[in-house]
Amino acid sequence: MDTSPIGPRRDRLSCRPFAAVAVAFATLAGEAAAFDAVEVPPQAAEAFRVRGPRDVQDLRHIEWQLQRVVPHVTAATVLVQAGRSTGSGVVVSGDGRVLTAAHVIGRPGRRVTVVFADGRRLSGQSLGADHDADAGMVQIDRPPDDLPFLPLAEAKPLESGEWVITAGQPGGMVDDRSPPIRLGRVLFVHDDVVCTDCTLVGGDSGGPLVNMRGEVVGIHSSIGPRVTHNFHVPITAFQRAWDRLAASELWGGGFDRDPETEGRPLLGVAGRTEEGRCRVTQVFPGMPAESAGVRSGDVIRAVDGREIDSFERLTNIIFFKQPGGRVTLSVERSGEELDLEVELGAAPDAFPGRPPAEGSER
Numbered sequence: 055m056d057t058s059p060i061g062p063r064r065d066r067l068s069c070r071p072f073a074a075v076a077v078a079f080a081t082l083a084g085e086a087a088a089f090d091a092v093e094v095p096p097q098a099a100e101a102f103r104v105r106g107p108r109d110v111q112d113l114r115h116i117e118w119q120l121q122r123v124v125p126h127v128t129a130a131t132v133l134v135q136a137g138r139s140t141g142s143g144v145v146v147s148g149d150g151r152v153l154t155a156a157h158v159i160g161r162p163g164r165r166v167t168v169v170f171a172d173g174r175r176l177s178g179q180s181l182g183a184d185h186d187a188d189a190g191m192v193q194i195d196r197p198p199d200d201l202p203f204l205p206l207a208e209a210k211p212l213e214s215g216e217w218v219i220t221a222g223q224p225g226g227m228v229d230d231r232s233p234p235i236r237l238g239r240v241l242f243v244h245d246d247v248v249c250t251d252c253t254l255v256g257g258d259s260g261g262p263l264v265n266m267r268g269e270v271v272g273i274h275s276s277i278g279p280r281v282t283h284n285f286h287v288p289i290t291a292f293q294r295a296w297d298r299l300a301a302s303e304l305w306g307g308g309f310d311r312d313p314e315t316e317g318r319p320l321l322g323v324a325g326r327t328e329e330g331r332c333r334v335t336q337v338f339p340g341m342p343a344e345s346a347g348v349r350s351g352d353v354i355r356a357v358d359g360r361e362i363d364s365f366e367r368l369t370n371i372i373f374f375k376q377p378g379g380r381v382t383l384s385v386e387r388s389g390e391e392l393d394l395e396v397e398l399g400a401a402p403d404a405f406p407g408r409p410p411a412e413g414s415e416r
Contacts, residue, residue: 090205091205091267091268091269092119092122092123092126092266092267092268093267094119094266094267095115095119097111097115098115098116098118098119098266100112100115101113101115101116102116102119102216102217102266105215116217119266120219120237120266122268123219123264123266123267123268124219124235126202126204126268127204127219127221127233127235127262127264127268128171128221128232128233128235129170129171129172129202130144130145130146130202130203130204130262131143131144131171131221131222131223131233131261131262132144132145132152132168132169132170132171132223133167133168133169133223134152134154134158134159134166134167134168134192134260135166135167135168135169136158136159136160136164136165136166136167136180136339137160137164137339137344138337138339138344138349138350139158139159139160139336139337139338139339139344140158140223140257140336140350141154141155141157141158141223141257141258141259141260141261141336142154142158142221142222142223142224142233142257142258142259142260142261142262142274143158143168143192143260143261144203144204144221144261144262144270144273145168145194145201145202145203145204146203146204146205146206146270147203148197148201148203149197150176150178150193150194150195150196150197150201151191151192151193151194151300152168152178152191152192152193152194153189153190153191153192153260153262153270153273153292154190154191154192154259154260154273155188155189155190155259155260155273155274155275155287156183156184156185156187156188156189156190156306157185157188157190157259157275157338157341158190158259158260158338159180159183159190159192159339160180160183160338160339160340160341161180161183161304161339161340162180162181162182162183162302162303162304163179163180163302164179164180164339165177165178165179166178166179166180166192168192168194169223170202171232171233174198176194176195176196176197176198177194177195178192178193178194178195179192179193179195180192180302181193181299181300181301181302182295182298182299182300182301182302182303182304183299183304183305184291184295184298184299184305184306185304185305185306186305186306187246187287187291187295187306188273188275188276188287189273189287189291189292189295189299190260190299191292191299191300204262204264204268204269204270205268205269205270206269206270206289206292206293207265207267207269207270207271207289208269209289209290209293210290211243211288211290212240212243212248212271212272212288213240213243214240214241214242214243215239215240216239216240216265217237217238217239217265217266218237218238218239218240218250218252218263218264218265218266218271218272219235219236219237219252219263219264219265219266220235220236220238220250220252220253220254220258220261220262220263220264220274221233221234221235221236221261221262221264222234222254222257222258222259222260222261222262222274223257223258223261224254224255224256224257224258233261236252236253236254237252238250238251238252238253239251243288246287246288246290246291247275247285247286247287247288248263248271248272248285248286248287248288249284249285249286250263250284250286251284252284253284254274254277254284255277255326256277256324256325256326256335256336257324257335257336258274258277259274259275259277259324259336260273260274261273261274262274263286270289271288271289272286272287272288272289273286273287273289273292274286275287277324318373318377318400319372319373319374319375319376319377319379319398319399319400320341320342320377320398320399320400321341321342321343321368321372321396321398321399322337322338322341322342322343322344322399323336323337323338323341323343323348324336324338325354325365325368326365327363327364327365327366330363330364331353331355331363332353332354332355332362332363332364332365332367332368333351333352333353333354333365334348334349334350334351334352334353334354335350335351336350337349337350341399342396342397342398342399343396345396345397346383346394346395346396346397347394348383348385348394348396349387351387352385352386352387353385353386353387354368354383354384354385355384355385355386355391356383356384357371357372357381357382357383357384358381358382359382359384372398375398376398377398377399377400378397378398378399378400379397379398380395380396380397380398381395381396381398382394382395382396383395383396
């Protein structure tokens with residue numbers, strides 16, 4: 055999304071780990087190879103069990119555990135580019151399997167570029183996509199021997215209150231920036247949806263949700279205007295569908311529904327607000343915006359003549375349209391003004407973690 059969502063109010067003590075950890079992350083450098091899960095010492099485990107840090111010692115235990123885990127997370131978190139669509143992903147095996155969101159890759163058989171924080175660019179191919187759960191898989195063509203990856207967590211549900219880490223490549227690769235790391239907690243878990251209070255922004259989709267042992271417990275899916283609207287696909291959904299994803303199957307979502315009669319209106323872009331302008335940061339493959347010629351970097355100035363001054367304004371207007379209806383987007387691109395006609399698709403009502411009307415990345 056456009057700006058960092060504002061989370062729940064915290065007292066001064068509970069805010070300190072975030073500031074202290076941010077400083078520690080900035081000093082970490084270098085690659086991290088694949089590793090086994092990091093054990094959590096008893097003192098750190100106790101600090102993670104309580105409602106909030108009780109004293110400076112708790113903060114130090116939390117920070118120390120993060121310093122052990124984060125280098126491995128940043129090394130295995132990647133940018134995934136499929137056509138004009140970009141998102142995030144995480145390498146989960148030495149043979150080059152990458153997990154991401156289904157809406158990042160769209161469909162099987164697409165050529166994909168996987169970019170690592172150390173600058174390496176590897177080619178690959180999209181495998182399966184489950185658009186009901188928003189789970190996708192990519193295979194790197196010729197994975198190097200030193201490929202960093204994270205282990206998967208055991209197939210058991212997350213619990214409310216668990217501490218977690220999020221990573222991603224929002225806004226694409228940025229020089230001298232490793233994948234941003236955010237610390238938070240699980241708010242609730244329902245079926246194949248996990249909600250956390252970790253800050254996510256456009257482009258984080260497909261990135262990893264990681265526990266304090268450095269194991270992947272989920273993948274970022276739907277990003278909303280507030281932290282309480284950020285949702286992730288639990289790793290259990292990937293594990294149940296693993297064979298189908300590896301076999302390059304495509305199912306769920308708008309791929310098996312009638313866009314004229316079912317679901318909510320779908321444009322298929324992510325964006326952010328920049329000084330009163332709505333800029334497109336991602337165009338999802340196979341969706342209406344891509345078909346109409348919308349490109350990443352475009353500034354949407356109006357919809358059917360109604361001025362747009364924020365990404366939230368765009369999502370509000372589209373929300374009240376009808377699937378199958380047509381809208382005209384007034385777009386600014388490289389100094390030119392363009393009018394693009396888009397026939398809206400439909401997002402299924404059961405899309406995991408769908409946000410309320412005030413806005414969403416999807």
